[in-house]
Every structure is written in structure tokens, then in C-alpha cells.
Amino acid sequence: MSTHSNHPFHLVDYSPWPLTASIGAMTMVTGMIKWFHQYDVNLLVLGNIITMLTVYQWWRDISRESTFQGLHTNVVIMGLRWGMILFILSEVLFFMSFFWAFFHSSLSPSIELGINWPPMGIIPFNPFQIPLLNTVILLTSGITVTWAHHSLMESNHSQATQSLFFTIILGIYFTMLQAYEYIEAPFTIADSVFGSTFFMATGFHGIHVLIGTTFLLMCLIRHLMNHFSKNHHFGFEAAAWYWHFVDIVWLFLYISIYWWGS
Numbered sequence: 001m002s003t004h005s006n007h008p009f010h011l012v013d014y015s016p017w018p019l020t021a022s023i024g025a026m027t028m029v030t031g032m033i034k035w036f037h038q039y040d041v042n043l044l045v046l047g048n049i050i051t052m053l054t055v056y057q058w059w060r061d062i063s064r065e066s067t068f069q070g071l072h073t074n075v076v077i078m079g080l081r082w083g084m085i086l087f088i089l090s091e092v093l094f095f096m097s098f099f100w101a102f103f104h105s106s107l108s109p110s111i112e113l114g115i116n117w118p119p120m121g122i123i124p125f126n127p128f129q130i131p132l133l134n135t136v137i138l139l140t141s142g143i144t145v146t147w148a149h150h151s152l153m154e155s156n157h158s159q160a161t162q163s164l165f166f167t168i169i170l171g172i173y174f175t176m177l178q179a180y181e182y183i184e185a186p187f188t189i190a191d192s193v194f195g196s197t198f199f200m201a202t203g204f205h206g207i208h209v210l211i212g213t214t215f216l217l218m219c220l221i222r223h224l225m226n227h228f229s230k231n232h233h234f235g236f237e238a239a240a241w242y243w244h245f246v247d248i249v250w251l252f253l254y255i256s257i258y259w260w261g262s
């Protein structure tokens with residue numbers, strides 16, 4: 001596309017990636033159903049491959065448009081900012097549904113639960129063990145991602161690299177501890193509404209941590225390729241906003257489900 005135009009907006013070229021992303025998502029979900037019922041992961045693996053290839057090429061094109069073609073003007077950046085803000089707001093409402101379900105069940109336990117919370121037979125996690133460590137890890141990662149942002153603003157390439165790397169390592173460490181917690185859990189998603197709300201809320205948060213970690217990893221790669229400057233780094237800003245959102249959701253999860261709910 002030509003970079004010369006008489007308006008500040010970015011009219012994107014025709015792209016195959018929305019179509020291939022849709023095909024990949026449909027294949028992945030269909031593969032999950034097949035896996036659940038027939039214990040066959042072939043279709044799920046194919047869906048994941050299609051989705052990952054699409055994501056890589058779509059992100060590559062967006063990076064080229066913003067960094068090399070100069071198509072992300074101030075007006076475009078403002079639109080992207082509002083888009084990210086509204087996306088995070090939609091995610092807030094998404095998690096609100098899980099908190100609503102949890103508090104609806106825990107503040108007034110039904111007769112089926114023995115009018116008791118946690119329900120009889122459920123042994124909840126000790127909130128001062130792995131959950132507290134995970135809280136410290138995510139709060140620390142919030143500090144390191146802020147350090148990376150300030151380093152970018154000051155054109156300090158080496159410190160931005162170090163702090164982004166630390167943030168990614170902390171995100172991976174959090175995910176590993178969460179996986180270990182799931183393996184050692186004394187209850188399952190099928191154990192009453194406690195198990196359902198616990199695994200749905202913490203599981204979707206874990207997925208968001210994985211997405212956020214991937215987001216930051218892409219930013220680190222772009223940073224090492226000198227795609228960011230003190231005046232042009234919205235890709236990183238969006239990742240930082242998302243990561244702070246993940247941190248805040250975890251604080252609510254820890255206080256309500258791990259600490260108060262136990």
C-alpha cells in the first residue's frame with residue numbers, strides 16, 4: 001500500500017489472516033470436542049498449528065505497517081489506544097461473571113452444599129503457601145514491566161531488555177507454579193460449585209497470563225530488532241496495560257477465592 005494519502009487514517013490492505021484465523025479457531029474448538037469424546041488430538045494439533053502460523057504472519061504484517069511503512073499515525077495510534085482500553089474493559093466484565101458466580105454461591109450456600117462454605121468434603125488451598133508466592137511473583141512482574149516502560153521512555157535499550165526479560169521469566173514461573181498447584185489440587189472442577197468457580201476463574205486467568213507472556217515475548221523480540229523508540233512503542237504499551245490488568249485480576253482472585261473463600 002502506498003504511504004502517501006490525504007488523510008491520517010490507515011486503510012488496511014486485503015489480508016487472508018482473518019479468514020485463516022477463523023478456520024484455525026474453528027478447527028481448534030472442533031479438535032477439542034473430538035479430544036474430549038474420542039481422545040484423539042490430531043485435529044486439535046492441526047488447529048493450533050493453523051492459529052499459530054496465522055498469528056505469526058498477522059503480527060509480522062502489523063509490525064511492518066507500523067515500523068517500516070509509517071502507517072500508524074497519531075490518529076491511528078489514538079484509535080488503537082481506545083481499542084485496547086475497550087478490549088480490557090470487556091475482559092473486566094468477562095471476569096466479573098466468575099466473581100458473581102463465586103459470591104452468589106459462597107455468600108448464601110444452598111442446602112445442597114450443607115449451607116456451608118467451602119462445601120463439606122472440600123479442602124481448599126492454604127492461601128499463605130503457593131498462592132501467596134504467586135501473588136508476590138505477579139506484583140514483582142508489574143514492577144519490572146513498569147521499569148521496562150520507563151527505560152524505553154529514556155531510550156535505555158539495555159535496561160529495557162533486562163526488565164522485559166525478567167517480566168517474561170516471572171510470567172513463566174507463575175504459570176509453572178499454577179500448573180503444579182492444579183496437579184496437587186485435592187478437588188476437581190467437578191467437585192461442587194466451589195471446584196467449578198475455582199478452576200474456571202483461576203484457569204481463565206492462567207490463560208490470560210500465557211497470552212500476556214506471549215505478548216511481552218513478542219515485544220522483547222521487537223525491542224531487540226530496534227522496532228521501539230521513546231516516541232513509538234504502542235505495541236509495548238498495550239502489552240504493559242494487559243499485564244497490569246492480569247495483575248489486578250489476580251489480586252481480586254487471591255483475596256476473594258484463595259483467602260476469604262477458604
